[in-house]
Amino acid sequence: MSKPKKGVLLVNLGTPDSPSVPDVKRYLTEFLLDGRVIDIPAWRRSLLVRGVIVPFRAPKSAKLYRAIWDDNTGSPLLHYSVRQQQLLQERLSGEYHVELAMRYQNPSISRALARLKSMNLDSIRVIPLFPQYASASTGSVIDKVMELMRTWHTFPGVSFVNDFYENDLMIEVFAENALKHHPETYDHILFSYHGLPVRQLNDVEVSGTHDCEKAGCRQQIAEHNRYCYLAQCHATTRLLAKRLGLKETDYTVCFQSRLGKTPWVQPYTSDVLKDVAAKGKKRLLVFCPAFVSDCLETVYEVGTEYALEFKELGGEKVQLVESLNDHPKWITALEQLVYRDLPEWLQKDKLTV
Ligand SMILES: C=CC1=C(C)c2cc3[nH]c(cc4nc(cc5[nH]c(cc1n2)c(C)c5CCC(=O)O)C(CCC(=O)O)=C4C)c(C)c3C=C
Numbered sequence: 001m002s003k004p005k006k007g008v009l010l011v012n013l014g015t016p017d018s019p020s021v022p023d024v025k026r027y028l029t030e031f032l033l034d035g036r037v038i039d040i041p042a043w044r045r046s047l048l049v050r051g052v053i054v055p056f057r058a059p060k061s062a063k064l065y066r067a068i069w070d071d072n073t074g075s076p077l078l079h080y081s082v083r084q085q086q087l088l089q090e091r092l093s094g095e096y097h098v099e100l101a102m103r104y105q106n107p108s109i110s111r112a113l114a115r116l117k118s119m120n121l122d123s124i125r126v127i128p129l130f131p132q133y134a135s136a137s138t139g140s141v142i143d144k145v146m147e148l149m150r151t152w153h154t155f156p157g158v159s160f161v162n163d164f165y166e167n168d169l170m171i172e173v174f175a176e177n178a179l180k181h182h183p184e185t186y187d188h189i190l191f192s193y194h195g196l197p198v199r200q201l202n203d204v205e206v207s208g209t210h211d212c213e214k215a216g217c218r219q220q221i222a223e224h225n226r227y228c229y230l231a232q233c234h235a236t237t238r239l240l241a242k243r244l245g246l247k248e249t250d251y252t253v254c255f256q257s258r259l260g261k262t263p264w265v266q267p268y269t270s271d272v273l274k275d276v277a278a279k280g281k282k283r284l285l286v287f288c289p290a291f292v293s294d295c296l297e298t299v300y301e302v303g304t305e306y307a308l309e310f311k312e313l314g315g316e317k318v319q320l321v322e323s324l325n326d327h328p329k330w331i332t333a334l335e336q337l338v339y340r341d342l343p344e345w346l347q348k349d350k351l352t353v
């Protein structure tokens, strides 16, 4: 077998090593001390995270993690990420070596990079597993990889995928997963994305004064707002709505998983649940297109918490559309991301479609 010449590094967010309180504490501490996640001065962040958020949140979060933890496969996020790495490795020729890492906790980026470094590769492509760009997710992965590689003496050609919300196959898999549930039998559809503090969007334009409402981020994506998370979430939704033949009145875009008291991007999913319940809607189909793998935020927050909340508001059913997980077309989408900047004829030639 030929020796790999090219490396691929898949990176997702991370999950605790186990649902125990100490492991959840370690995970939350590393995650929330990241200055791209809680973007306040370091001394205030440290006091807030170590003194308030982690001590109060960890026991509650550990309980939620226990609810989604599988006896055999553990955390769904890690389980599906490992599947994605294995299946992508099978698809690519022996020229490629695929590593998986998590931004926080394990498997760590530093170990994955150490293995790639030892292989003396010609190139490394880093693929943060977030379809829409945010400084708190994709930006943080790129930042960490650059920090860890800074000490290398020689460098292969390194490239980063910064977003892939437009990827046709990714859209197709979400649509196929939804079609299994017969969307026409639901009263309304939610596209529930992970939330983000509004101030984290100011810097998506070099002026540092980006304003989503003025920039029209809910209506269009163009050169001026192409790195805006909100604009990319709406663009993802328009692509899915077009694929499924939905009218604008059939669905609502909303944002979940808010943390803290500062304003986050609106509308919040919990408020939308109240609105649709008040309008007499009984059956909801919910997409979570910011997540490529099922995780706490999809399985528990949407599938359990929001489902219960909606029933208490008079609704009948909340159906989660499963994530991309290990769908073969999603693995082909990952292949496309590996080849993305190659000339078009070469990309088509290499793909397993
Ligand atoms: C889609 C990408 C993500 C962005 C952007 C993001 C921003 C962000 N998250 C928090 C706080 C928490 N997020 C938590 C879980 C979590 N977040 C993402 C993805 C994004 N986060 C995923 C995939 C997960 C699930 C991980 C899993 O193990 O299944 C959590 C921990 C869970 C909990 O205690 O509820 C927190 C906390 C902030 C503050 C933020 C943006 C600034």
Ligand SMILES: [Fe+2]
Pocket: 194, 257
């Ligand atoms: Fe998060």
Ligand SMILES: [Fe+2]
Pocket: 201, 210, 211, 212, 213, 215, 217, 225, 228, 229, 230, 231
């Ligand atoms: Fe915006």
